[in-house]
Amino acid sequence: MDDLKELRKQFLLHLGRAEDSSQLQNLRSRYLGKKGEITGLLKSLTSMPPADRPAAGKEINELKDFIENQLNRHLQKIHSREIEGRIQKESIDVTLPGPGSEIGGRHPISLVLDEVIDIFISMGFGVEEGPEIELDFYNFEALNIPRDHPARDMQDTFYINDEVVMRTHTSPVQVRVMQQRKPPLRFIAPGKVYRCDADISHTPMFHQVEGLMVDTNITFANLKSVLESFLHSVFTPDTPVRFRPSYFPFTEPSAEVDIGCIFCKGSGCRICKTTGWIEILGSGMVNPKVFKMVGYNPRKYTGFAFGMGIERITMLKYGIDDIRLFYENDLRFLGQF
Numbered sequence: 001m002d003d004l005k006e007l008r009k010q011f012l013l014h015l016g017r018a019e020d021s022s023q024l025q026n027l028r029s030r031y032l033g034k035k036g037e038i039t040g041l042l043k044s045l046t047s048m049p050p051a052d053r054p055a056a057g058k059e060i061n062e063l064k065d066f067i068e069n070q071l072n073r074h075l076q077k078i079h080s081r082e083i084e085g086r087i088q089k090e091s092i093d094v095t096l097p098g099p100g101s102e103i104g105g106r107h108p109i110s111l112v113l114d115e116v117i118d119i120f121i122s123m124g125f126g127v128e129e130g131p132e133i134e135l136d137f138y139n140f141e142a143l144n145i146p147r148d149h150p151a152r153d154m155q156d157t158f159y160i161n162d163e164v165v166m167r168t169h170t171s172p173v174q175v176r177v178m179q180q181r182k183p184p185l186r187f188i189a190p191g192k193v194y195r196c197d198a199d200i201s202h203t204p205m206f207h208q209v210e211g212l213m214v215d216t217n218i219t220f221a222n223l224k225s226v227l228e229s230f231l232h233s234v235f236t237p238d239t240p241v242r243f244r245p246s247y248f249p250f251t252e253p254s255a256e257v258d259i260g261c262i263f264c265k266g267s268g269c270r271i272c273k274t275t276g277w278i279e280i281l282g283s284g285m286v287n288p289k290v291f292k293m294v295g296y297n298p299r300k301y302t303g304f305a306f307g308m309g310i311e312r313i314t315m316l317k318y319g320i321d322d323i324r325l326f327y328e329n330d331l332r333f334l335g336q337f
């Protein structure tokens with residue numbers, strides 16, 4: 001009996017010192033385990049006189065239950081204390097300031113497109129837009145490119161169906177505007193265009209700015225002066241500009257415009273293919289056939305038109321050698337502008 005009292009006291013002492021669940025686990029095996037104190041006592045019953053066994057057994061079992069209950073209660077307490085502690089430690093201070101978010105930048109194409117638009121606005125041009133999914137009529141036919149015309153081969157077209165295409169240039173906007181208004185006209189048409197083409201200098205979608213000026217007495221001299229002013233503004237005022245005879249079905253005469261290579265300053269390099277010049281836009285005097293298509297009198301009115309690719313201008317301005325970089329969305333590239 002005294003032994004049991006002593007054991008109970010000793011257990012309570014140990015229990016009081018146990019601070020976490022692993023220490024409790026140790027206590028459990030020390031008292032209730034296979035080689036534990038209580039188990040030992042129960043085994044020792046066999047060496048007692050049979051008459052004493054029931055009473056002693058009862059006492060030992062009571063102590064066993066007591067120890068078990070105490071261990072369980074303590075375990076629960078320790079568990080909730082441990083959970084409490086974890087909650088405290090892992091709590092989030094919602095009043096702390098956030099990590100801050102990065103402010104995005106504008107895409108280089110948007111930057112240059114806006115710059116080009118601003119230059120033409122400063123020269124008195126308006127801005128017009130048209131659909132990207134365009135009727136074959138506006139994209140080709142009204143621009144003097146009939147169905148079987150070989151000039152259709154100049155532009156690899158995405159056809160939606162026989163009558164509808166993804167526009168291959170922004171020139172159809174000039175037809176749409178001329179159909180709706182009478183001269184004088186002076187506007188540009190910026191926007192996305194589509195051609196079935198993809199390599200280091202072509203993407204299936206790219207941006208163009210088309211320009212049109214129509215009035216009585218518009219001459220090639222007006223075309224030259226507007227385009228020279230523009231190119232000196234978007235590049236540098238001392239950039240050499242040259243007009244080279246060319247062909248477009250919707251202009252006559254037509255000219256391609258080159259600038260002196262801005263990389264080698266004209267001495268010849270890889271970018272200008274050693275010619276010292278870089279082709280930058282197409283232009284010409286509006287073909288009288290186009291005027292007839294939209295109901296203008298070609299004897300009364302003359303005009304000029306031009307068209308340029310914004311990707312190309314952006315590549316030249318920033319020295320970018322692969323057009324695909326614009327559309328890969330690599331932030332290391334985009335973050336530089």
Ligand code: PHE
Pocket residue numbers: 168169170171210211248251282283284305306307308
């Ligand atoms: N539309 C032509 C092209 O995309 C460019 C151009 C526009 C040429 C206007 C002359 C006049 O290639």
